[in-house]
Amino acid sequence: MQILRIDSSTTGDQSISRKLTDELLSHFTAKHPDAEVVTRDLVAEPLPHIDPITTSAIRTPPETHEEAVAAAYPEQRAVLDEFLASDVVIVGAPMYNFTIPSQLKAWLDRLGVPGVTFKYSENGPEGLAGGRKVVIASARGGEYSTDQLAENQESLLTTFFGFIGVDDLHFVRVEKAGFGPEAIEQGMNAAKQEIAQL
Template identity: 80%
Template sequence: MQILRIDSATTGEQSISRRLTQMITDHYAAKNPEAQIVTRDLVSEPLPHIDPITTKAIRTPTETHEEAVRAAYPAQRAVLDEFLASDVVVIGAPMYNFSIPSQLKAWLDRLGVPGVTFKYSEKGPEGLAGGRKVVIASARGGAYENGTMAENQESLLKTFLEFIGVDDLTFIRVEKAGFGPEAIEAEFAAAKGEIARL
């Protein structure tokens, strides 16, 4: 079993989403002591935003790659292979300016690969990357309800992951980070109960 932990918060030791991804990863590791844990920190080791070379490397057949694209391909494909090799994926996704960190978007951009994680047919798009559990560690400064400003954060992740075939998706939230320490700890207490049920 492989557990993949993705962190994208830029707030270091103050990060709520990093604390949450640690709790979720610890939970799965305790239930599966033999599991291999793979960690990708998108802040300490950022993925560059995609450009014409990396886009070709990600999205076009290898036999069509010219030299620069061929050179870029292994590193781009490694990100996808890491995801596909994982049974559980824990994604730290704080809300930054009503969306996700750009570091996390750069990671997502390497997962949307035609013919590998999705395809189109007469019936429309079909996701091909199911078969794994994905848990989103969602952190927010305020208190939001679905259908409000939070839509740009969680809906983006839900839409994209479901598009590539993820059908086992859970959000664990810690909100009210801007309300002070007591509110944060109350949110973590509630999140701990939700994690225990995973």
């Protein structure tokens, strides 16, 4: 069994989403003590935004790769392979300016691969990357409902993971983080109770 932890918050020790991914990792490693844990810190080691070379490396067959694309392929494919090899994926996803951090979007861009994580048919798109649990550690400064027009963080992640076939998707959230320490403590306590049920 493999557990993959992804962090994308830029606020270091002050990060609420990192505190949540800590809690989630502790929970799942306690349940699965023999699991291999893979971590990817998208701030400490950011993935570059995709460009023509990385896009070709991600989306085209290796036998068609020219030299620059072939050189980029192993590193690009490794991001996808560690996701596909994982049974549990923990994603730290704070809300930045009403959506996810750009470094997290760069990671998602390496997971949406035609013919690997999704395909199109006469019946429309079909996700191919099911069979794993994905838990989003969501942190937001305000209080949002999922149907608000300003909510482009959790809705984006729900849409993306649903598109690639993940049907075991959970959100553990702390909202109102901008309201101060008491609100954060209340949110963390509630989140810990939710984590215990996963």
